[in-house]
Amino acid sequence: MFNKYTTHNTMKLKHITSLPVFVLSLFIIGCIPGKETLKAQSLTQYVEPRIGTAHCRWFHFTPGAMPFGMAKPAPATNAHLGNKWGWEATGYDYRDNSIEGFPVLHEFQVGGIVLMPANGALRTVPGPVNDSTRIGYRSTFDRKDEIATAGYYSVLLKDYGIKAELTATPRVAFERFTFPASNSSRILFDIGNRQGESGAVKDAFVKMNAQGDIEGWVITEPEYVKKYQPGATVRLYFYAKVDKTPVSVGAFNGANIKKDVKEASGIGAGLYLNYKTTRDESITAKIGLSYTSVANAKFNLDTEASKLNFDEARRISHQTWEKYLGRIKVETADKADKVKFYTGLYHALLGRGLASDANGFYPRHDGSTGQIPLKNGKPIHNLYNTDAAWGAQWNLSQLWALAYPEYYSDYISSHLLVYKDAGWLSDGTANSRFVSGVGTNLLSTIIAGAYQCGIRDFDLKLAYEACLKNELDGKDRPLGAGKIDTKYFTEYGYVPFEESSDGPLESFMFSASHTLEYSYSAWALAQWSKKEGKMKDYDSLMYLSKGWERLYDPSTNFVRPKKKDGTFIQNFNPMQVWRGFQEGNAWQYTFYVPHDVKGLISKVGAEAFNQRLDSIFTVSEGMIFGGGTQIDAFAGLQTLYNHGNQPCLHISWLFNEAGKPSLTQKWVRSILNKFYGTDGIHGYGYGQDEDQGQLGAWYVISSMGLFDVKGLTDQNPSFEIASPLFDKITIQLNDRYYPGKEFVIKTINNSKTNQYIRSMKLNGKELSDTHIPFADIVRGGKLEINLNDQPKDKYSK
Numbered sequence: 001m002f003n004k005y006t007t008h009n010t011m012k013l014k015h016i017t018s019l020p021v022f023v024l025s026l027f028i029i030g031c032i033p034g035k036e037t038l039k040a041q042s043l044t045q046y047v048e049p050r051i052g053t054a055h056c057r058w059f060h061f062t063p064g065a066m067p068f069g070m071a072k073p074a075p076a077t078n079a080h081l082g083n084k085w086g087w088e089a090t091g092y093d094y095r096d097n098s099i100e101g102f103p104v105l106h107e108f109q110v111g112g113i114v115l116m117p118a119n120g121a122l123r124t125v126p127g128p129v130n131d132s133t134r135i136g137y138r139s140t141f142d143r144k145d146e147i148a149t150a151g152y153y154s155v156l157l158k159d160y161g162i163k164a165e166l167t168a169t170p171r172v173a174f175e176r177f178t179f180p181a182s183n184s185s186r187i188l189f190d191i192g193n194r195q196g197e198s199g200a201v202k203d204a205f206v207k208m209n210a211q212g213d214i215e216g217w218v219i220t221e222p223e224y225v226k227k228y229q230p231g232a233t234v235r236l237y238f239y240a241k242v243d244k245t246p247v248s249v250g251a252f253n254g255a256n257i258k259k260d261v262k263e264a265s266g267i268g269a270g271l272y273l274n275y276k277t278t279r280d281e282s283i284t285a286k287i288g289l290s291y292t293s294v295a296n297a298k299f300n301l302d303t304e305a306s307k308l309n310f311d312e313a314r315r316i317s318h319q320t321w322e323k324y325l326g327r328i329k330v331e332t333a334d335k336a337d338k339v340k341f342y343t344g345l346y347h348a349l350l351g352r353g354l355a356s357d358a359n360g361f362y363p364r365h366d367g368s369t370g371q372i373p374l375k376n377g378k379p380i381h382n383l384y385n386t387d388a389a390w391g392a393q394w395n396l397s398q399l400w401a402l403a404y405p406e407y408y409s410d411y412i413s414s415h416l417l418v419y420k421d422a423g424w425l426s427d428g429t430a431n432s433r434f435v436s437g438v439g440t441n442l443l444s445t446i447i448a449g450a451y452q453c454g455i456r457d458f459d460l461k462l463a464y465e466a467c468l469k470n471e472l473d474g475k476d477r478p479l480g481a482g483k484i485d486t487k488y489f490t491e492y493g494y495v496p497f498e499e500s501s502d503g504p505l506e507s508f509m510f511s512a513s514h515t516l517e518y519s520y521s522a523w524a525l526a527q528w529s530k531k532e533g534k535m536k537d538y539d540s541l542m543y544l545s546k547g548w549e550r551l552y553d554p555s556t557n558f559v560r561p562k563k564k565d566g567t568f569i570q571n572f573n574p575m576q577v578w579r580g581f582q583e584g585n586a587w588q589y590t591f592y593v594p595h596d597v598k599g600l601i602s603k604v605g606a607e608a609f610n611q612r613l614d615s616i617f618t619v620s621e622g623m624i625f626g627g628g629t630q631i632d633a634f635a636g637l638q639t640l641y642n643h644g645n646q647p648c649l650h651i652s653w654l655f656n657e658a659g660k661p662s663l664t665q666k667w668v669r670s671i672l673n674k675f676y677g678t679d680g681i682h683g684y685g686y687g688q689d690e691d692q693g694q695l696g697a698w699y700v701i702s703s704m705g706l707f708d709v710k711g712l713t714d715q716n717p718s719f720e721i722a723s724p725l726f727d728k729i730t731i732q733l734n735d736r737y738y739p740g741k742e743f744v745i746k747t748i749n750n751s752k753t754n755q756y757i758r759s760m761k762l763n764g765k766e767l768s769d770t771h772i773p774f775a776d777i778v779r780g781g782k783l784e785i786n787l788n789d790q791p792k793d794k795y796s797k
Helices: 019-028 224-230 294-305 308-324 335-348 398-404 403-424 443-452 462-472 486-492 513-532 536-545 548-552 594-604 606-621 651-658 661-674 693-704 774-778
Strands: 103-108 110-118 148-150 152-157 164-170 172-179 183-191 201-210 215-219 234-242 248-253 258-261 263-264 269-277 279-290 328-331 359-364 368-373 718-720 728-732 742-748 756-762 772-775 781-788
Touching: 103 164, 103 172, 103 279, 103 398, 110 164, 110 172, 110 215, 110 606, 148 164, 148 263, 152 308, 172 183, 172 294, 172 308, 201 269, 215 269, 215 294, 215 536, 234 294, 234 728, 248 263, 258 486, 263 269, 269 279, 269 462, 279 294, 308 335, 328 335, 335 398, 335 693, 359 781, 398 693, 398 728, 398 774, 403 443, 403 462, 443 462, 462 486, 462 536, 486 513, 513 536, 513 594, 548 594, 594 606, 594 651, 606 651, 606 661, 651 661, 651 718, 651 774, 661 693, 661 756
Parallel strands: 742 781
Antiparallel strands: 103 110, 110 183, 148 152, 152 164, 164 172, 172 279, 183 269, 201 215, 201 263, 215 234, 234 279, 248 258, 248 269, 328 728, 359 368, 718 772, 728 742, 756 781
């Protein structure tokens, strides 16, 4: 556990005019002056962004950001190293003891624009990680001098005696530095260097303009862009105002320093601003950001933050986070569970952030600039950067549907915008560039789930067209759209396995896992087709949804890769990873039939099914349901179960479909208690594949005792019920989408040992099934769950 902040500042606001539609009202509400202190708020105090930051992904630790924001300021300890393949841990590592700067952009495959305060001898390179020779501008720090929470970060840079603080509006980063008395204080703008997942820098430019402001841009080539959209780049623009005029300005390219020069270009480009400071003098930089132009970066700055000071921006951010976190309120005496819950919810609301400007300009797929249509002077929706949606149907989309449907809708409109520009859906995008990541595409399930939940205020006709193409069309399909083996799936009814072939591994090696994924996504779209009366599409999709059966090997009771000639592969080892299964093996993937669990059970046999599942979790519990305590173990583990990666996230809930709900109750509770931790080393397991909030979102929905293995894609979707961790849960419902005001889940006799459901009542009526229709939840009401320590598998009214 870590320290929390307790100070506050009151503020007044008179000028916010353009923000993301779904953020605007909360942004304004948070600006109302009042006597409330930050400490008095009850939810952000439970957010601990440093949980699991040992070996974490680039976008995991960005405490200065607002929900779904573009500006994500954070400290970096090793960001300049980048990463070889584009996905490895980089940025902030809890085990490091020095900070090398404060980059303001942290997104999937996107990062850059670094500020760093300093004094003394001029240094213009960050220097080696944790190096003590002082050849770089990085500074040591102590965790006791560090404060991190939702929307605010501060730290004391020990080598300089400088306090750094971070906060943000949606598109503007605020960085405040409090200096000691010195004639050699400075702020560096390090623009032209690789940051985190951004990839190599192709070009950069920075200058102090005639107004004394700093502006510039950097062009990067992320590894996933190189792979999935060769030749494309990602462009980042900024416009910064610093509230004190420097004594002098210089430029640099790496270690090459040019005194009294006000601009620099090329790789390693940067500026340094020299100041004479008095003791405890603060200097604040406001950095407007854009992915389209310097002019739009300035527009975003002027629109969102021109009259805000740091404390006002911090208060707005705090109030906004309180409102967003307050959509779900949990009550318990167990503080650790509350920290896990609200930190998980925080991460689910942090990633997949804004990529369009306040005026609706956005980066198009071909590198040009587009314009989102306006209504009453504001964009009708936004564009977002996003990691792949691989597995999001088992975490993020369920949480969004329940408590954040307006963002869910906006997220879909964002993807449809890319579809209109590029001609294909892409579940992963960086500045609209293809960054698939896993080479597959489950976005159809995310869109179909929204439709089935009644979230339909996006272009339904275009969405259906895009999803149908995503499921059935393999002709001239670009690698970045994923599913490049779709032509084989539609021809054979499964994806044939090949030991070797031209092209990337996802084009031939992961045939079995692709067949399972495509079978599920075909089924999900089929349910939409049937509801719309498109029976020809329905029949085609339902045929494909049986693809998993074509790979089921009754002689082994495993899904087994099959070749084009219809024979199963030889030398089959169900524990072997990667051969036929992406980032997993047959033990893990055989259960990837979420749309037809009953069909899978009938093949395996109910008793054998439950015994196998139960033994899997019994063994896996000793490995903390993943790679044990080995830091960095999360993908491709030769294990029975791996909670640190997406393909396994529904498996603990399958007992509900096999007549043993008590085992779902038991094992979900165990995963919640043991896989998830509350410190820098043990956070989301020890592996940290927290793909922009997915593992955090799983904790949130599962700890509430709700989950749907079908990802809410059924024609009448429902949540399965397990034993909640909390005494009371209150979910605020959005009246734009749902008829109810709130849904309450209350437990009776809840404790660490009382993990089994004895009885359930919905609005006073006994339930006989561990499922509750989604429609019943969003109508509002109360679910009462009586718990004890005795397993029970049959319920009656």
